[in-house]
Amino acid sequence: MAHTVTTLAFDADDTLWHNERHFRMSEERFADLLKDYADPDHLAERLLAAEKKNVGHYGFGVKGFVLSMIETAIEVTDERVPASVIKELIASGQELLSYPIELMPGAGEVVEQMAGRYKLIVITKGDLLDQERKLAQSGLGEMFDGVEIVSDKTAAIYEQIFVKWSNGSNGAMMIGNSMKSDVIPAIEAGAWGVYVPSEITWALEHAEAPKESAKFREISSLHALPDLLESLT
Structure with missing residues (x-):
């Protein structure tokens, strides 16, 4: 498949x-x-x-x-x-720029569970210093193999990152709450795109789900990620 x-x-x-x-x-x-x-x-x-x-x-x-x-x-x-x-x-x-970090449901457990089994990367937009602060305070930083703070998320940028950190887009999966930035361009780059809805999403990040794509998946929370990965093996 x-x-x-x-x-x-x-x-x-x-x-x-x-x-x-x-x-x-x-x-x-x-x-x-x-x-x-x-x-x-x-x-x-x-x-x-x-x-x-x-x-x-x-x-x-x-x-x-x-x-x-x-x-x-x-x-x-x-x-x-x-x-x-x-x-x-x-x-x-x-x-x-100084609020305390509160992890999303399942984030800590799932990242810890996946560490060592997969190569883990953070790909995020935003202010460099702010994103570095949040990652450090999250307690998750040491479990990631790489961190990419980018000005935008496009198919070309995903391709470059997946070549840099992985064996290319085919073996990569992008997980995020933005259909527009996390899911669609990752799928366009050849990776899996997994949508995890959040309670609030910025209006500029909305887009239609690419339901026609064989590499699109949606899960209710990060707790469901291990089962999704198991179903793909």
Whole structure:
């Protein structure tokens, strides 16, 4: 049916540990700070539009998010936003860069179980220092053979990583909570793509499931990964 899986690649945020919930709390704080200038729904739309526009400039992660909040605040207030609000937005970004790590269900047990049996890699987008901090604090870092913090996730990037760390894409499996970034481009590169839904997924990461692909799988949590791998042997 398919090639033997020798390499497991994991997304980090909202696959190995919770992340998006902290951004949502920051967005709620953002809406409260600007409630006199825009209703929450309109503000959310404006912020998402700014993030979509700015991701090419700032990349993924906290810094781009904070700059997008500041830009949106300036625009919706017609450049009248108080300096105190800007200060609060910067502070919320600093909090995002320091929150304690909480592992997703099954992450610790499954990574430990797979270590030594497969080559393990983390492939994640985001701010370099922030992702390194989270991996170190997660307690999982030493169990991974490699870590790749990339500016974007495309089929070409997956191909390069799987050649570097594995015997190519055919023997690799990418596991993550983003259909758009973790699953679809990995399958396009020739790897398995395993979707693990998280409670919250950033709007820019949504995409239709590639159900027609023989290498697409969906599991309810990381607890189900060992059984999935067993079914492929």
